[in-house]
Amino acid sequence: MNLLKIQETLRQTVVETARKEFNIELETVASEVPPKTELGDAAFPVAFELAKRIKQQTGEKSNPRQIAERLKAALEANESVERVEVAGAGYLNVFFDRAKFLIESQNVEVLPCLSESENRAAPKVCVEHTSVNPNKAAHIGHVRNSVLGDTFVRILRANGKRVEVQNYIDNTGVQVADVVVGFVYLENKTLEEIKNLHARLTAEGKTFDYFCWDLYAKVGQEYQKNETLKARRAEVLHLIEAGGNPTAELADYVATRNVECILATMERFGIRYDLLPRESEILHLHFWKKAFEKMRERGVIKLETTGKSAGCWVMPTDSHTGTEEHEADKILVRSNGTVTYTGKDIAYQMWKLGLLDLDFYYNPFHEYADGKLVWITTAENLQSANIPDFGGSETVYNVIDSRQSYPQEVVKKGVATIFPEKGEAASVHLAYEMVALSPGAAQELGFEISEADKQKPFIEMSGRKGLGVKADDLINRLEANALTEVNNREASRLEKNPGEESLSEHKKIEIAHRIAVGALRYFLLKFTRNTVIVFDFKEALSFEGETGVFCQYSAVRANSIFRKLGEQVSGSGFQVSDLEAISAIFNAEDGDGIWSMVILASRLEEIIANALNAGEPAILAKYTFNLAKAFNLFYYNHKIIGEENQTKRAVLIAVADLARRSLTAALNTLGIEVPERM
């Protein structure tokens, strides 16, 4: 009997009692977490609702407290409940049987869904995230996208969902064209020479995406003063889209090397993908043509014959009202017959949902260290073996910057209009605000800031200007800082305990890496999605206070207790006959403190369900921090190893074990691993 099940049973009891006693049918029963342990473990403010409903139904005024009293007995009949109190104006505060709960918690998985083997028959959901244009290195804003997406994937899996992770590669867009213009017209390089450059950079320990980062910024500057160069962009873009020519080949080489770099960067953060769908295949396999046919069949688009958009195929929208400057309807096909970005996106979304009747071909792109493959789409059938069943998801989550809210709305509405049977709920835009730079941070990076920008609260990062904190730079800095700390702490540990074994260099690097990832992932996850993160070096590099490192430290301390206790304690559960002795521990003066640790650690499953429903990983991040904080307090207040009362010692061990299991699972769901030592 875990916490969720107890709460569900109690809710049912409330519904049944309301039906029996008051002849009222409650659809939902709200339950709350009381603000303090002394106020119980679950609270139902249902008596207020019932009083209102009784008045509506019979016209009789009733006292919420009296209603609560009548529900009280029914709730107390539950075997997990010790007692129920009616508090305040009519709150029902439920107190669990603490000893019984603790005994049962020992045999309960903190995340039951994860322990089950993946159900291949379960409906699949798709998460698209990262989707960095393959023309430069990823910056911290891209990492916010990837970390949010990856964490959401982990939350879905912890809720028992089958998930497919896609990273869309826009390899035929203007951004790639810009870097190609740079290579060809500024650097005067052929494909062979670019290949040599790549080899040289690799040999020097440098990365191709960093080179492109600078080149892209250089091209952006050149465009401002060189109109001929700007004209080249259109030519190059056209050649890339057409395919089958040397420029397209060169662009493909550049884009693919950048994709490799970005994958390597994200792997450092523990972020992986199943499939890389490319825009080139969406074009070459005529996904749009198929989508267009379906839209015409279903009559959701029309050809404008008059007005500003004459000659364009448009999709009428009602969510937006037109003005003199802007048409209300969304153009999907331009008057020259080419398709817009939104049009392509609708086709891609249709494929994701299994509504297109067309498919890509697939080829393995990259193999992770443990053998897992990332696949990439291809335009030709390369006869690959064991291709997973991609696409055709029940629900699609697109992790995209909130600046894309309008086009995402069009895609969602568009797909829902073509397929009303599928509906809008199948397309979810997980929008998030940008990561911006404070004027100070921008200056710290060595950028000239205009007087106007200095007045602004924050400055938007820009790949085109080369203005941003590169992901690898930041994680390198974090790892270096962490390694310094690890070395210092290791030295003082060995000084105090000369007999202890020292950590190998390899292990120290691994610990520093985990700390760095923990710090950065938590930093990006503690903000809710619709908060603009104004990047601040001091805050991002911090290892103290509300940080991932704090949470990791708490888990490391917990593990350290069990290391000292040795293996003999694991699996030594209580006997049911111990119930009274355990109750005595909880009823003692410091019993509430011990119990609050138990109940908080038991909420993980509920919190993860909340995080999924709200589409908000920050809920889990905040919980994890609070859990770590609670454990640090518990750790300080109760000295487990030195405890002389054997029952109390056993209780404390069980509580600490529950806390560390919950904390570890919470951190892992955030994509943060617990280091061996800290």
Place this chain on the structure above:
RNA sequence: GCUCCCGUAGCUCAGUUGGAUAGAGCGUUCGCCUCCUAAGCGAAAGGUCGCAGGUUCAAUUCCCGCCGGGAGCACCA
């Protein structure tokens, strides 16, 4: 002009579908390593929840109107 987001402690942010004394971190001040790791723990100080109305037994939360900040509204991607 229209749409969306934000405004909570000195700073950065949480605050579930309305609910009990509005929370955390940083910063400031003061305590705590003879005791399972001080990347820690405790305490103090700090609030007209942007302003003004409305709905309700109950509003930081829902509705309306202002004020201030941000983003979007392309035959760009």
